[in-house]
Amino acid sequence: EDKVVQSPLSLVVHEGDTVTLNCSYEVTNFRSLLWYKQEKKAPTFLFMLTSSGIEKKSGRLSSILDKKELFSILNITATQTGDSAIYLCAVEASGTYKYIFGTGTRLKVLA
């Protein structure tokens, strides 16, 4: 059965720290991996990754995919309280085109 596992489940850090969130997957015929940030309501899109080894960056956030080892990481440098959220990882399988979500990592950044 296809599955996506995120770790850690929750994390508490102080402002200025750097965090690394993990997403591993077992999906038949991987097509793409997405990262989302969810604060109060709707998840907002961060990155889409399809190729191994190519880092995507947006400000203090970056992400990379390893298709051989079947995982992705999301890095946040110089964390701010506004980074406090649930970070979701989703993987799309070719064929079904269905996105499978992990349970998320709850990040809390303390001032």
Next chain:
Amino acid sequence: KAGVTQTPRYLIKTRGQQVTLSCSPISGHRSVSWYQQTPGQGLQFLFEYFSETQRNKGNFPGRFSGRQFSNSRSEMNVSTLELGDSALYLCASRMDLGGETQYFGPGTRLLVL
């Protein structure tokens, strides 16, 4: 470009009733997916519609159903509501199937009493 919109935003129902939720995708998007999110279970996939056809279905009972109209708007129906159906229902749209980014609406928070 307007984002994904969902109505209503909040809803309170009692057990045994039925409910219909609506989702309007981003203009030009032909795929609409529905998810249920609860604190204990995370984001659970309900179904996906593309060009008025259900393309994928999650592991939910038959009380959960949906449809998509020719303008890509979608509705989700839950019949015979149970307390456990209380959740945030999220709709997401994407332009096409396969390799396309999925964008979420604000959600409908359903409370079943």
